Structure formats: structure tokens, C-alpha cells
Amino acid sequence: MSDKVAKWIFWAGTIISVLVLLVLTIDSHKQFNYLTNVDKLDARVIAGKKTFEKHNCNDCHTILGFGSYYAPDLTRAYTRLGEDSIQRRLKHPESVFSDSFRKMPQQNLAGQEIADLLAFFRWVSEIRNNDWPPQHSETRWKRSTDKMLASAAISPGAALVLQENCLDCHTLGSRGVAKGQRLEWIAQSRDALWMADFLKNPEAIAPGVDMPAYDHLSKEQRLKIAEFIVSLKTHRGED
Amino acid sequence: MEYRSQRIAYSYFVIALLLFGLQVVTGLWLSLSYFITIPQAIVDAFPFSTARAMHTNLLVLWLLLGFMGATFFMIPEETKRELLWPKLAVVQLILLVGTGVAALVGFLFGWTQGKPLLEIPRPLDVVIVVAALMFLFNVGLTMFKAKRWTVTQGSLLAGLTFLSVLYLFGIPFYKNLTVDWYYWWWVIHLWVEGAWELVVAALTAFMLIKLTGVERKVVEKWLYVELGLFLFTGIAGTGHHYYWLGAPKYWLWVGGIFSALEPVPILLMVFDTYRHMKESKLPFVPKLTWTYLVANVVLHFVGAGLFGFAHTLPMINYYTHGSQVTVAHGHLSFFGAYVLFNLTFFYFAIPRLKGFPDGQYKEKRGYWGFWLTSLGVLGMSLAFAVAGVLQTYLERVQGQPYMIAQKPIRFWMLIVFAHGILMVLTGAVIIISHLLTLKPAKA
Known part of the structure; x- marks a missing residue:
């Protein structure tokens, strides 16, 4: 290879690559408005991002998959956990994670800081990022739940979920309100007996949780609800 | 000296x-x-x-x-x-x-x-920028005054300038998290897969010329090709970080294709080093310095090239992104490409600075440091990789909650810790003390 060819490779390679990056950067900026819902990026969301940075959250957690890997990814925390669960974790990590082998620091957050963080997480959860992360894929949860509810005759458990207005606080498939945890997410981590106990007296298992007790239901009814929720489990290798 | x-x-x-x-x-x-x-x-x-x-x-x-x-x-x-201005270098x-x-x-x-990796608060960033400017002026003006331009000098100065300019992208507060991460990678990715490669390749070329006596023209010609390929694959390869952050879909293609080619220039670097060694006009001494140089080139390829390629394609990265797989790659590539480079250069330069005849020194203790640290980091990276594969399967494929999927990973983190304390720390202490108390070889 001659010197001339070597120099040519250097300049051509560099210039082509720089051009690709710059042109696509300009185009990406045009698309960020839609992809990240810039119209919803208000002062609260920005305040939430500042709080997120002030407490160095990102050096334990990942968000959009970036950061440290010591704690769960927060990209879809809002849709997975709901507002109440996030608040409890932020306010009382020492009691929420008292049984956990890994702890979260008590940051003594002000009420406003927590509200800002919730706004931030909510905005982040709506970023169109090619449906990552796979384990918290809303699309998959909705698809599988809707398919199940459409194909099966309505089960006694499902009927009870509707009758007891669970979806006024929880999300399920394409329905519900993100105050409590998504039912599909609960299905990933808890078994039916645990859930039946929890329904009877949530306060006993998760002190401070903002959920009413369902002690007016019989044990059998509570188990029916729990079994329905367990049946929502997706993933585990199959889609 | x-x-x-x-x-x-x-x-x-x-x-x-x-x-x-x-x-x-x-x-x-x-x-x-x-x-x-x-x-x-x-x-x-x-x-x-x-x-x-x-x-x-x-x-x-x-x-x-x-x-x-x-x-x-x-x-x-x-x-x-x-x-x-030597004194300015001290102030810096x-x-x-x-x-x-x-x-x-x-x-x-x-x-x-x-912000991860860029946690240094903004007021201190100002000091860093001042120090970087001192450095660039000092180095740049020395080169300009001397007017003995070489490819090595040019790529070093370009790399250092590029490095400093990129740091600026990490300083502002970005309201939009997606845009924030977009430019965060201009610092992190374009540093390690762009500017730093330029700097290190230039400094390695300088060492090779001194250590092998191979003609400058030959070394610098291949330096041009290596750098061209590094920048061609590395700059647009930034896209492999844009898959899941809320950027347009074409980044899956651009990032995937360019970054899949990133091992090529590293492989060329391995090959070039081998060729220069074959053509060497000088004996391979000191042996420890050479051991470091060869390990640097080889582990650069394994850590950055192979471990990087393993999870750079979008269909794989969808499952591995942000897991311990990234950690495995991060540790072995930083160690292979940059830690070993620095240590190679220290072993090359310190004997010369101390005026030892032919740059030769007592090597024996240094081997312990080299093998303990290198094998330690390699073992640690493999343990991270096992943890990463477990995490990918349990959490990302099976959908187990994060903390449940972390349980079987704890054991592999013990393995990481064991490598760290028994081999990496021990080795590092030996390397540091050896380098700081280097003795001339017996004549």
C-alpha cells in the first residue's frame, strides 16, 4: 500500500463517518419532539430530572438502560409500579426493602421532590424507545392480557377484579389507572397464596401502602382473584 | 531522556x-x-x-x-x-x-x-476546561514552533483536541433525558472509540519506532490506515448506543453495521504490531516492557473487539443492554486498551527518565504484578460475563423481577471480588511499588 492510499483511507473514512453522524443527528433532533413527547415535557418533569440528578439515582439504577446496574431499571417504573408504590419506595426505603439483601438509601426527600420525580418517571415511561426493556414491555403485557380476556369466557376471578373496582387503582392490559402496581407485574413476582393474604390486610404486609383491605371477601374469593392475576404471567420463555 | x-x-x-x-x-x-x-x-x-x-x-x-x-x-x-512552558505543565x-x-x-x-461517569460538578468543570486549554496550548504551540511535523504528532494533537472539545458536550443541563444521553455518548463513546484511540495509537507508534528501530515512514503509513478505520467505524458506530433511548429507528441499522466493523481496526493494529516486531532491528528488551505492549494489543482486541462485538447487534443488545454483560465488556476493554497502554508507557518511559543505560531495569518483580493483574482482570471479566448471561436470561427473557434474578448473580460477584482482592489489588500494589522504585539492570 502506498502512502497516498493510506492517507486517502484516513481522510475518506473520517469524513464519511463524521457526515453520517452529523446528518443523522440533525434528523434525530427533528424526530425527538414526537419520540419523546416534548409537548409533555413541562416544568415539573424538568424539576424531577434535577431531583433525579441531585440524589445521584443514576449511579445505582439504570434509566433507558444507562447508568449503574445495582438496582432495577427505571425506564418503565411508572407504568410497572404505579405512583403509590414509587412513593413508598422513595419515602421509606428502609421498611420497603427491610427483607431485601440489597438496600436503598433513605434520602429524606421533600414532598415536592417526590411529586417532581413522579412527573419525571411518568414522562420517561412514555418515551418511544423501540419497546425496551423487554422485561417491562407494556406492549407485550397488553397484547397477552387482551388476547386472554378475549378468548376465555370471563373467569370468576376476572369478574371479581371488575366487581371490586381493582382497575380504579391498578393497570391491567390496556385498562386501569397507574396508582398501584400493574397486575401483570405482580403476577411475575408473587404467588396466589401470598396475594390472597395481602388482599385481606395489605397494611400488615406492606406498612403504609395506600390500598384498602378486602376482608369482606371470603378466602375463596380472594384466592380466585389471586389465581386470575397469576394467570397473567407472561414471559418465562414464551411470548 | x-x-x-x-x-x-x-x-x-x-x-x-x-x-x-x-x-x-x-x-x-x-x-x-x-x-x-x-x-x-x-x-x-x-x-x-x-x-x-x-x-x-x-x-x-x-x-x-x-x-x-x-x-x-x-x-x-x-x-x-x-x-x-514546563512550569505551566506543573500548574496544570x-x-x-x-x-x-x-x-x-x-x-x-x-x-x-x-450523571454517571460525568459526576464532577459544573463549577469544577470550569477548572478542568482551563487545565485542558493550558495543556493544548503548551503541547500545540511547542509543535507549531518546532515545525517538525510528523504523522505521530499530528494524530496526537488531533486526538487531544478532539478529546477536549467532546468533554464540553457533557457539561450543560439537558431538559430532555433522551437528548442528554444522546450527547453523553459523544463524550463517553467518542472518547474511548475515537479520541482516546487516536491518542493511544500515536503514542504507541512513537514507542514502536523507538523500541524496534523500524523506519518511521512504515510505522506512520500504517498508523494512517488504522486511524482511518478507527474513526470510520467508531464515529458513526456511536449509533450502537442509540437503539433504546428514544432515537429514530435507522440507528438500529447504522449503529449495528458500523459498530460491527469496529473490531477490524483493532485487528489491524494487532497485525501491524506483529509485523513491526518481525521487522524489528533491535532485540526485544526490556522483556517486561514488550510483554506489556503485546498484552495491550491482544487484550485491546479481546476486550474491546470481541467482548464489544458480542453484544453490539441490536437483536442481541435488546436483551443484554444495561446488564452485567456491559460491565464485563467495560472492564476488559478499559483494561486491555487503556490501562495496559498506560502501564506499557510507564515501563517504557520511567527507565529513560531515570537515565538507566538502554532503558533497561530489574524486571523480575514486575512480572508478578503483570500476571496477577492481567489474569485477575480477565477472570473478573469472565465472572461478570457469566453474571450478565444469567441476568439476560432470567430477567430479560424469562421476565423475572430484577431482585429475584439478582440472587444467582451474587455468587458470581463473590468470584469477581475474589479476583479483585487476591489478584488485581495484589498485582496493582506490586506494579505501583515496582514502577516507583525501578532499579537499573546490572550491567
């Missing part, structure tokens, strides 16, 4: 080495935090996040101080004149070390910018 001003390099090397030791210690604490349960009271006072900020910032600081010291060593020999070192210490202490008290 032919020029007085080269001596400044030594202070940079010494401080870099001490920070290296501290970096390893903080790393041990991090891996231990994955294995044992740290009590709430300690977590409240000294959370994982603080230790992690220290671990990564120490890495960046000591590597950069090493590059700067190496630059100060090289410049006079390449330009055949003394550095313009004091500023950088002062900033580093202030940042580390600040982290302990929760003073942080809150």
Missing part, C-alpha cells in the same frame, strides 16, 4: 499510579456490595452510588493523567526541542489533581452533577 522538560512526565505518572491503586480499592467495595448485604445505616451514609462515582472518576482521571504525562514525555523527542497538574480531590471529597458529601 534527552530533554530536561521530559522530566515533568514523571510527576504525572506517579500521581496516576496512586489513583490507579485507589480505583481498585473502590472497585472491591462495589463488588462486595453485590455479594453481602450492606446494612441500611452504612447505605444511608455511603451509598453504592457514591463509591461508583469515585471508582469511575478515578479511572478517567488516572488514565488521562497517564496520557498527558506520556504526551509530555514524547513531545520534546518528537519535536526535537524543549516543551515551551496541580489544578487537575486539586479538582480530582475536591470532586472525590464532594461526592462523599453528595456534591454531584448526577
Whole structure:
């Protein structure tokens, strides 16, 4: 290879690559408005991002998959956990994670800081990022739940979920309100007996949780609800 | 050593080495935090996040101080004149070390910018920018005054300028998290897969010319090709970080294709080094320096090339992104490409700075340091990789909640810790003490 060819490779390679990056950067900026819902990026969301940075959250957690890997990814925390669960974790990590082998620091957050963080997480959860992360894929949860509810005759458990207005606080498939945890997410981590106990007296298992007790239901009814929720489990290798 | 001003390099090397030791210690604490349960009271006072900020910032600081010291060593020999302002180089070192210490202490008290790897608060960024400008002026004007341009000098200066400019993208507050991460990668990715490669390739070319006696023309011709391919694949390859952050879909293609080619220039570098060694007009001494140089080239390829390629394609990265797989790649590639480069250069330069005949020194103890540290980091990276594959399968494919999927990973973090304390820390202590007390070889 001659010197001339070597120099040519250097300049051509560099210039082509720089051009690709710059042109696509300009185009990406045009698309960020839609992809990240810039119209919803208000002062609260920005305040939430500042709080997120002030407490160095990102050096334990990942968000959009970036950061440290010591704690769960927060990209879809809002849709997975709901507002109440996030608040409890932020306010009382020492009691929420008292049984956990890994702890979260008590940051003594002000009420406003927590509200800002919730706004931030909510905005982040709506970023169109090619449906990552796979384990918290809303699309998959909705698809599988809707398919199940459409194909099966309505089960006694499902009927009870509707009758007891669970979806006024929880999300399920394409329905519900993100105050409590998504039912599909609960299905990933808890078994039916645990859930039946929890329904009877949530306060006993998760002190401070903002959920009413369902002690007016019989044990059998509570188990029916729990079994329905367990049946929502997706993933585990199959889609 | 032919020029007085080269001596400044030594202070940079010494401080870099001490920070290296501290970096390893903080790393041990991090891996231990994955294995044992740290009590709430300690977590409240000294959370994982603080230790992690220290671990990564120490890495960046000591590597950069090493590059700067190496630059100060090289410049006079390449330009055949003394550095313009040796005293300014000392002021620059004091500023950088002062900033580093202030940042580390600040982290302990929760003073942080809150962005991973770029936690240094904005007021301190100003000091860093001032120090970087001092450095560029000092080095750049020395080159301009000397007017003995070589490809090696050119790529070094270009790399250092590129490196400094990119740092600026990490300083502003971005309202939009997606845009924030978009430009965060202009610092992190374009540093390690762009600017740093330029700097290190130039400094390695300088060493190879001195160590092999191969004609400069030959070495520099291949340097051109290597750098062209590094930049061609690396710059647009930034896209492999844009798959899942809310950027347009075409990044899956652009990032995937360009970054899949990233191992090519590293492979060429392996091949070029081999060829220069075959054509060497000088004996391969000191042997330890050569061992480092070869390990640098080989582990650069394994850590950055192979471990990087393993999870760079979007269909794989969808499952591995942000898992311990990234950690495995991060550790082996930083070690292979940059830690070993710095150590190679220190072993090359310190004997010359001390005026040992032919740059030869007593090597024996240094081998212990080399093998313990290298095998330690390799074993540690493999343990991270096992943890990463477990995490990918249990959490990402099966959909197990994060903490449940972490349980089987704890064991592998114990393996990481064991490698860290028995091999990497022990080895690092030997390397540091060996380099700081280097003795001339018996004549």
C-alpha cells in the first residue's frame, strides 16, 4: 500500500463517518419532539430530572438502560409500579426493602421532590424507545392480557377484579389507572397464596401502602382473584 | 531522556499510579456490595452510588493523567526541542489533581452533577476546561514552533483536541433525558472509540519506532490506515448506543453495521504490531516492557473487539443492554486498551527518565504484578460475563423481577471480588511499588 492510499483511507473514512453522524443527528433532533413527547415535557418533569440528578439515582439504577446496574431499571417504573408504590419506595426505603439483601438509601426527600420525580418517571415511561426493556414491555403485557380476556369466557376471578373496582387503582392490559402496581407485574413476582393474604390486610404486609383491605371477601374469593392475576404471567420463555 | 522538560512526565505518572491503586480499592467495595448485604445505616451514609462515582472518576482521571504525562514525555523527542512552558505543565497538574480531590471529597458529601461517569460538578468543570486549554496550548504551540511535523504528532494533537472539545458536550443541563444521553455518548463513546484511540495509537507508534528501530515512514503509513478505520467505524458506530433511548429507528441499522466493523481496526493494529516486531532491528528488551505492549494489543482486541462485538447487534443488545454483560465488556476493554497502554508507557518511559543505560531495569518483580493483574482482570471479566448471561436470561427473557434474578448473580460477584482482592489489588500494589522504585539492570 502506498502512502497516498493510506492517507486517502484516513481522510475518506473520517469524513464519511463524521457526515453520517452529523446528518443523522440533525434528523434525530427533528424526530425527538414526537419520540419523546416534548409537548409533555413541562416544568415539573424538568424539576424531577434535577431531583433525579441531585440524589445521584443514576449511579445505582439504570434509566433507558444507562447508568449503574445495582438496582432495577427505571425506564418503565411508572407504568410497572404505579405512583403509590414509587412513593413508598422513595419515602421509606428502609421498611420497603427491610427483607431485601440489597438496600436503598433513605434520602429524606421533600414532598415536592417526590411529586417532581413522579412527573419525571411518568414522562420517561412514555418515551418511544423501540419497546425496551423487554422485561417491562407494556406492549407485550397488553397484547397477552387482551388476547386472554378475549378468548376465555370471563373467569370468576376476572369478574371479581371488575366487581371490586381493582382497575380504579391498578393497570391491567390496556385498562386501569397507574396508582398501584400493574397486575401483570405482580403476577411475575408473587404467588396466589401470598396475594390472597395481602388482599385481606395489605397494611400488615406492606406498612403504609395506600390500598384498602378486602376482608369482606371470603378466602375463596380472594384466592380466585389471586389465581386470575397469576394467570397473567407472561414471559418465562414464551411470548 | 534527552530533554530536561521530559522530566515533568514523571510527576504525572506517579500521581496516576496512586489513583490507579485507589480505583481498585473502590472497585472491591462495589463488588462486595453485590455479594453481602450492606446494612441500611452504612447505605444511608455511603451509598453504592457514591463509591461508583469515585471508582469511575478515578479511572478517567488516572488514565488521562497517564496520557498527558506520556504526551509530555514524547513531545520534546518528537519535536526535537524543549516543551515551551514546563512550569505551566506543573500548574496544570496541580489544578487537575486539586479538582480530582475536591470532586472525590464532594461526592462523599453528595456534591454531584448526577450523571454517571460525568459526576464532577459544573463549577469544577470550569477548572478542568482551563487545565485542558493550558495543556493544548503548551503541547500545540511547542509543535507549531518546532515545525517538525510528523504523522505521530499530528494524530496526537488531533486526538487531544478532539478529546477536549467532546468533554464540553457533557457539561450543560439537558431538559430532555433522551437528548442528554444522546450527547453523553459523544463524550463517553467518542472518547474511548475515537479520541482516546487516536491518542493511544500515536503514542504507541512513537514507542514502536523507538523500541524496534523500524523506519518511521512504515510505522506512520500504517498508523494512517488504522486511524482511518478507527474513526470510520467508531464515529458513526456511536449509533450502537442509540437503539433504546428514544432515537429514530435507522440507528438500529447504522449503529449495528458500523459498530460491527469496529473490531477490524483493532485487528489491524494487532497485525501491524506483529509485523513491526518481525521487522524489528533491535532485540526485544526490556522483556517486561514488550510483554506489556503485546498484552495491550491482544487484550485491546479481546476486550474491546470481541467482548464489544458480542453484544453490539441490536437483536442481541435488546436483551443484554444495561446488564452485567456491559460491565464485563467495560472492564476488559478499559483494561486491555487503556490501562495496559498506560502501564506499557510507564515501563517504557520511567527507565529513560531515570537515565538507566538502554532503558533497561530489574524486571523480575514486575512480572508478578503483570500476571496477577492481567489474569485477575480477565477472570473478573469472565465472572461478570457469566453474571450478565444469567441476568439476560432470567430477567430479560424469562421476565423475572430484577431482585429475584439478582440472587444467582451474587455468587458470581463473590468470584469477581475474589479476583479483585487476591489478584488485581495484589498485582496493582506490586506494579505501583515496582514502577516507583525501578532499579537499573546490572550491567
